[in-house]
Amino acid sequence: MSENILEHVQSIETEADRIVAEAQRSARKLQQSLDDETAKLRARHEEQLREKVASVEQELDRETEQRLETLDEEARAARQQLESLDREGVSGAVQFIVAKLREDA
Secondary structure, eight states: OHHHHHHHHHHHHHHHHHHHHHHHHHHHHHHHHHHHHHHHHHHHHHHHHHHHHHHHHHHHHHHHHHHHHHHHHHHHHHHHHHHHSOHHHHHHHHHHHHHHHHHHO
C-alpha cells in the first residue's frame, strides 16, 4: 500500500512539474508577445513623432521664409525712399542742424 501511495505522490509530482513547465512556457510566450507589441508601439510612436517634428519644421521654414520676404520688401521700400530723397536738400538740412548745434554749444 505504501508503494501505491508513493506511486500516486510521484504521479502528482510529475503532473505538477508538467503544469509548472507549461505555465513557464506560456509565461515566456506571453512575455515575448508583450515585448513584440511594446516594440511595435514604440516604433509607431517614434514614427508619429518624427512626422510631427517634420511638419513643425516645415511650418517654421514657411513662416521664416514669409518673414524674410516681408523684411526684404520693407528694406527695398526703405532703400527706394532713401534713394528718392533730394541729396542737396538732405545736405542742406544736415548743415543747418550742425550749425544750430554749434550755436547752442
